[in-house]
Amino acid sequence: MVGRVLQTLCMHRRYAACMATIQVRNVSDATHAVLRRRAGTAGMSLQEYLSRELDELAARPTVAEVLGRAGERSGGDLPGAMAVDLVRSDRDAR
Numbered sequence: 001m002v003g004r005v006l007q008t009l010c011m012h013r014r015y016a017a018c019m020a021t022i023q024v025r026n027v028s029d030a031t032h033a034v035l036r037r038r039a040g041t042a043g044m045s046l047q048e049y050l051s052r053e054l055d056e057l058a059a060r061p062t063v064a065e066v067l068g069r070a071g072e073r074s075g076g077d078l079p080g081a082m083a084v085d086l087v088r089s090d091r092d093a094r
Contacts, residue, residue: 022054 039049061069 035050036046039046042049044052
């Protein structure tokens with residue numbers, strides 16, 4: 001029995017060593033209650049729920065990241081006013 005407990009502890013430590021830990025302090029009671037309720041509704045622990053939400057948040061680029069990538073792709077030499085005129089004429093032709 002002791003061997004199994006030690007094996008489980010070692011496996012847990014190896015797993016935990018691969019995962020980062022985030023601690024959030026000073027969360028309001030109301031926010032904690034809402035998140036705990038949402039986790040329960042989803043059939044998850046609060047830790048599982050928040051981990052999933054953080055994964056989804058990290059997967060979506062911020063506006064600044066999108067604009068930065070768009071800026072890296074720029075480089076055309078078409079003046080803005082000409083681009084506007086071309087778009088308008090294209091729309092009018094439809």
